[in-house]
Amino acid sequence: MNNTTALLGLDPIAIGDLIWTPLLIILLKVVVVFVIGLVATMLMVWFERKAIAGMGNRIGPNKAGPWGLLQTLADGIKLFFKEDLLPDRADRFVFKLAPYLAFVPAFLVWAVIPLGGDFSDGKDGLVTWFGHATRVQLADPPIGVLLLLALSSVAVYGIMLAGWSSGSKYPLLGSVRASAQMVSYEAALGLSIATVILLAGTLSTSGIVGHQSSFADWHVVSTGVIPFIIFMLAATAEMNRPPFDLVEAEQELVGGFNTEYSSIRFGLFFLAEFMNTITMSGVIVTLFFGGPQGLFDIPGIPGAIEGSIWLIAKVLVFLYIYVWMRATLPRFRYDQLMDLGWKILIPASLGWFMLMAVLRLGRDKDWNAGLVAIVAAVVILGCVALMSTAVKVSKANREREGAMF
Amino acid sequence: MELVVFVLAAAMILVGGLGVVLRSHPVHAALSLILTLFGVAVMFVAQEAHFLAAVQVIVYAGAIVVLFLFVIMLLGVDRTEDIKTEPFKVQRPLAIIVGLGVIGLVTAAVVASRDVVATRGSGIAEPAMTDPDSNIRQLSRSVFGDYVVAFEVTSVLLVVAVVGTVLLTRKVKSTSKESQ
Numbered sequence: 001m002n003n004t005t006a007l008l009g010l011d012p013i014a015i016g017d018l019i020w021t022p023l024l025i026i027l028l029k030v031v032v033v034f035v036i037g038l039v040a041t042m043l044m045v046w047f048e049r050k051a052i053a054g055m056g057n058r059i060g061p062n063k064a065g066p067w068g069l070l071q072t073l074a075d076g077i078k079l080f081f082k083e084d085l086l087p088d089r090a091d092r093f094v095f096k097l098a099p100y101l102a103f104v105p106a107f108l109v110w111a112v113i114p115l116g117g118d119f120s121d122g123k124d125g126l127v128t129w130f131g132h133a134t135r136v137q138l139a140d141p142p143i144g145v146l147l148l149l150a151l152s153s154v155a156v157y158g159i160m161l162a163g164w165s166s167g168s169k170y171p172l173l174g175s176v177r178a179s180a181q182m183v184s185y186e187a188a189l190g191l192s193i194a195t196v197i198l199l200a201g202t203l204s205t206s207g208i209v210g211h212q213s214s215f216a217d218w219h220v221v222s223t224g225v226i227p228f229i230i231f232m233l234a235a236t237a238e239m240n241r242p243p244f245d246l247v248e249a250e251q252e253l254v255g256g257f258n259t260e261y262s263s264i265r266f267g268l269f270f271l272a273e274f275m276n277t278i279t280m281s282g283v284i285v286t287l288f289f290g291g292p293q294g295l296f297d298i299p300g301i302p303g304a305i306e307g308s309i310w311l312i313a314k315v316l317v318f319l320y321i322y323v324w325m326r327a328t329l330p331r332f333r334y335d336q337l338m339d340l341g342w343k344i345l346i347p348a349s350l351g352w353f354m355l356m357a358v359l360r361l362g363r364d365k366d367w368n369a370g371l372v373a374i375v376a377a378v379v380i381l382g383c384v385a386l387m388s389t390a391v392k393v394s395k396a397n398r399e400r401e402g403a404m405f
Numbered sequence: 406m407e408l409v410v411f412v413l414a415a416a417m418i419l420v421g422g423l424g425v426v427l428r429s430h431p432v433h434a435a436l437s438l439i440l441t442l443f444g445v446a447v448m449f450v451a452q453e454a455h456f457l458a459a460v461q462v463i464v465y466a467g468a469i470v471v472l473f474l475f476v477i478m479l480l481g482v483d484r485t486e487d488i489k490t491e492p493f494k495v496q497r498p499l500a501i502i503v504g505l506g507v508i509g510l511v512t513a514a515v516v517a518s519r520d521v522v523a524t525r526g527s528g529i530a531e532p533a534m535t536d537p538d539s540n541i542r543q544l545s546r547s548v549f550g551d552y553v554v555a556f557e558v559t560s561v562l563l564v565v566a567v568v569g570t571v572l573l574t575r576k577v578k579s580t581s582k583e584s585q
Binding site: 149160164190 | 436471479
């Protein structure tokens, strides 16, 4: 067996001898994914500012380019030419390293998201470019979804080290908050993905997309809506977006973990944050909404392009939802954030995972469906009652001891 | 290809490992540990143990070292320590003895069981290209099948540790009225 192919992932194009055409296609994919990532981020910043301005009855960016489209480019150029400050008490190496630790994982997630493909008439998403069958995604490693989790856990370091290496109190507070928040919500994130993996029966992202061939098979429907809601909330907290943006609560922390950063290093954090929003929307669409799988055939457009159109449409919906949440929801208090994560999301995702596993086992073993449902409902109610009693008792204990929250 | 990957990953592991021991700054030492863990993850990928590589990064680099850093930052011990002074006198000679002993044992084990490893290893190889999930399937068969008791006992051990920690850090409630 050829070891090189396993290192490069499961894309059929990487199997066999690597000759010039496949190599060029892979290079082309790398460049396209990179450029799409940057351009999409640029447009996302504009979109967010414009949408929030609209919701706040303001005009928003309107000077640079048509409808202010080039505003982000102008801001980026400005950031490049600003003075790059290095605080006196900063840990120089870590201070310089941190922005890249935040930026690179955000970019790498793009590599495993299926960006299109031919799913019309039950095809499996393979397209043919220059006589070679390939997938419209940069890499399709066998551990697909786990790579997403691994990258999101690496992204914690960027924020944590940025705050610490600044050598100042407010950034440190911001980064301690951030890492506690991200580590807490990672558990809920992983457990809600587990339900999807349970149904899809594979970890690879292309396999998960291939499994959702009709609307009833979309995981948002077939897992019940609960894992999707949990994933959405946990992902918002993981990205530190409002209403969970305690990391950069500017009223309390000056600017949060990136207070001491200036110039393009700040720009990299900024870019990473917005890119994370887009990639997370892409991940949500991939896991729960069928990725490039369409609801119906768009007439007159070849199947291979249709997938990308569906994907972009779905991702745009989620981008709008994120902007909407930012414009309308007030920030959580820190104890509320931790309560939501540990006392609601993690037990709920664990319980729902068990429920789905039992239902699946019941179907495989031909158990009485009604009986399984009744027993499951009773067990769930019992667990909820136990959990809420435990929370109430511990709260009463804390109040007796005189704690604030 | 395999040799290049091995040399690079081994260099990562060694540089990281030396960094953990030699860097005088706790945070830098923790970062070196991450480098080592990533090197091991690369080794796993090169051996086609993709699942182990992902778990290595998620659990060790993503959770455990984050908690190390967390503790270092919260306790405020994040300043350079002089590694010339020694808190316990016997520690260093003992560490050298144990280190040499482990190296000797591992080398002896590998040399002694070279033939056995080679023959057994060919038996478990399942083509990963035909079935991308074979890694996970084999792991779960042994964890939840052959070794399910050991697995459950380990999880009980972890729960005991967590409960113990919570109990140890709690104040005694009955005296709280008088102390206030």
